[in-house]
Amino acid sequence: xxxxxxxxxxxxxxxxxxxxxxxxxxxxxxxxxxxxxxxxxxxxxxxxxxxxxxxxxxxxxxxxxxxxxxxxxxxxxxxxxxxxxxxxxxxxxxxxxxxxxxxxxxxxxxxxxxxxxxxxxxxxxxxxxxxxxxxxxxxxxxxxxxxxxxxxxxxxxxxxxxxxxxxxxxxxxxxxxxxxxxxxxxxxxxxxxxxxxxxxxxxxxxxxxxxxxxxxxxxxxxxxxxxxxxxxxxxxxxxxxxxxxxxxxxxxxxxxxxxxxxxxxxxxxxxxxxxxxxxxxxxxxxxxxxxxxxxxxxxxxxxxxxxxxxxxxxxxxxxxxxxxxxxxxxxxxxxxxxxxxxxxxxxxxxxxxxxxxxxxxxxxxxxxxxx
Amino acid sequence: xxxxxxxxxxxxxxxxxxxxxxxxxxxxxxxxxxxxxxxxxxxxxxxxxxxxxxxxxxxxxxxxxxxxxxxxxxxxx
Numbered sequence: 001x002x003x004x005x006x007x008x009x010x011x012x013x014x015x016x017x018x019x020x021x022x023x024x025x026x027x028x029x030x031x032x033x034x035x036x037x038x039x040x041x042x043x044x045x046x047x048x049x050x051x052x053x054x055x056x057x058x059x060x061x062x063x064x065x066x067x068x069x070x071x072x073x074x075x076x077x078x079x080x081x082x083x084x085x086x087x088x089x090x091x092x093x094x095x096x097x098x099x100x101x102x103x104x105x106x107x108x109x110x111x112x113x114x115x116x117x118x119x120x121x122x123x124x125x126x127x128x129x130x131x132x133x134x135x136x137x138x139x140x141x142x143x144x145x146x147x148x149x150x151x152x153x154x155x156x157x158x159x160x161x162x163x164x165x166x167x168x169x170x171x172x173x174x175x176x177x178x179x180x181x182x183x184x185x186x187x188x189x190x191x192x193x194x195x196x197x198x199x200x201x202x203x204x205x206x207x208x209x210x211x212x213x214x215x216x217x218x219x220x221x222x223x224x225x226x227x228x229x230x231x232x233x234x235x236x237x238x239x240x241x242x243x244x245x246x247x248x249x250x251x252x253x254x255x256x257x258x259x260x261x262x263x264x265x266x267x268x269x270x271x272x273x274x275x276x277x278x279x280x281x282x283x284x285x286x287x288x289x290x291x292x293x294x295x296x297x298x299x300x301x302x303x304x305x306x307x308x309x310x311x312x313x314x315x316x317x318x319x320x321x322x323x324x325x326x327x328x329x330x331x332x333x334x335x336x337x338x339x340x341x342x343x344x345x346x347x348x349x350x351x352x353x354x355x356x357x358x359x360x361x362x363x364x365x366x367x368x369x370x371x
Numbered sequence: 372x373x374x375x376x377x378x379x380x381x382x383x384x385x386x387x388x389x390x391x392x393x394x395x396x397x398x399x400x401x402x403x404x405x406x407x408x409x410x411x412x413x414x415x416x417x418x419x420x421x422x423x424x425x426x427x428x429x430x431x432x433x434x435x436x437x438x439x440x441x442x443x444x445x446x447x448x
Contacts, residue, residue: 001430093406098399103406104413105426128407135410 026095158275259287284363
């Protein structure tokens with residue numbers, strides 16, 4: 001079998017459609033976009049954050065697999081480097097054993113193009129991609145997941161994990177309707193809160209990022225061993241003004257801007273984990289050193305005022321993890337995995353604490369999906 | 372390394388019983404020969420033989436014999 005991996009262009013449209021048809025027929029829930037141009041981060045002149053898609057083509061010009069690279073500048077141990085996120089690999093090998101080699105070829109090709117690679121998300125260590133990355137010697141870690149319940153009845157009635165057994169379901173309903181659950185959760189979340197609320201901290205909802213975000217970036221970027229460039233220009237690309245879903249918050253303490261938070265307020269519908277809850281997600285954030293707690297507190301209050309049932313976030317860096325824990329967030333099971341290639345792991349000088357010193361959030365993943 | 376030892380290592384990669392692979396099989400017929408197994412095979416060959424196989428060369432292999440052939444004189448018949 002001869003497979004060539006080439007950049008995707010408009011000439012591949014018919015072959016992509018046939019590929020999608022074959023893998024859907026084989027039971028694969030994912031498919032390639034119909035558009036040859038990446039819809040989220042297309043490559044444009046002068047832009048250093050962009051996606052590129054590559055296709056695995058066989059000798060009969062059929063598509064047998066694909067992957068995407070999201071190129072982005074990261075500050076790693078004080079040095080700005082362009083690295084890439086290995087995204088959405090899809091192989092016909094998942095539905096036809098004859099193409100088992102394609103997944104391996106995609107990964108090898110990506111590493112050849114950009115040795116400093118990472119993968120983010122992926123669901124569970126048991127899934128094929130994380131297992132393959134681990135076999136290839138990538139370093140793996142889960143980015144911790146935190147949640148804070150705002151409406152106890154909605155939480156207990158919707159969390160899929162609580163519906164897994166009749167006893168749990170019955171117990172949660174009894175607790176919800178007698179008020180016991182509210183009391184227990186409130187005490188638990190209150191006990192976790194370690195600091196007083198700063199009275200002069202306030203949220204300003206803004207439509208975009210500008211110079212003030214650059215000041216935050218310059219002031220704190222060296223506190224992290226690995227962090228994606230989060231200056232105003234990059235944030236305007238990631239969280240564009242014309243996307244009304246993103247809630248952009250500028251956090252002030254007195255007159256000083258101490259940080260920013262990007263969040264989503266999503267009404268779920270039959271979501272596999274959150275049922276029909278209204279979920280506030282703290283997608284991304286950055287703060288001056290020491291401002292993390294106030295930023296999380298302010299963002300959570302903002303989302304609570306909007307009426308969300310639950311606030312969730314994934315945070316890797318120890319200061320942000322401490323900030324969410326001290327705000328009464330509880331830690332839940334995480335399905336958000338960070339994997340780093342051998343070259344990137346070496347460059348990071350990863351030791352036991354990985355990823356405690358890296359600032360990785362939902363904002364560093366596949367884009368405004370799964371949120 | 373003797374060919375029988377190579378086959379035993381391949382069986383370990385594929386989590387098959389000892390003796391399950393004779394060497395004549397078509398790779399299509401080998402249970403568990405999927406992308407994960409291929410990646411594990413590449414890692415095993417790198418570790419045991421110090422040979423870095425490219426996925427492209429494995430794509431050309433149709434049988435277990437062909438896989439052994441990729442290692443040239445590192446495997447004694």
